[in-house]
Amino acid sequence: MKLSLSQYPSAIAQAAQSVNDIEHQIAEVRQHLARLEGNADRIAAFETNLKNDAQRRARRFEVLQVNPEYERACDALNRLNTEKAHAAARLEHLRNEFSVAKLETQLAIAQQLVGLETRELVGL
Structure with missing residues (x-):
């Protein structure tokens, strides 16, 4: 669906906001992963039999591998990174479409002006 020239700025802003929202979710998942990893580090640090x-x-690796929450968080991070890539591609696509639409509009205006000038020169 091709947008009108006036619709592109808001569509671009919405697409950029989607990228920002996904980046926020990624930061939250990374923070959660850091807490889980810190907990695994704590467990490993206080086991006296480890030399x-x-x-x-x-x-630490064993503790993380048996934690289903860690696996879900890793899966969520992978999914969000994929979503972010798609959202960023959509944003770039909208920006490019907007540039093309502006160029097409400028070309149409230039062709109209050339047509008017030509008619004036011919006396129409």
């Missing part, structure tokens, strides 16, 4: 950093990292 070195490699064992603590492995324990």
Whole structure:
């Protein structure tokens, strides 16, 4: 559906707002993941039977892998990143359509002016 020239600014603003909303949701999911990872770090740090950093990292990984909330958050982050890419593409598409519509309007105006000048020169 092609928009009229006057409809593009609001459509572009809405598309930009969609990108911003998705970025906000991504930030929230990242913050949630950081809390889950911090909790896994805490659990691994206080287990006295772990002898070195490699064992603590492995324990952290185990804690995160058995946490279904962590998996859901990772899935949500992947989904949101995909949504953001689609929203950004939509925004760019609208911006490009707007540029083309402006150029087409300018061309139509220029052709009308040339037509008027030609008729004046011919005496019509």
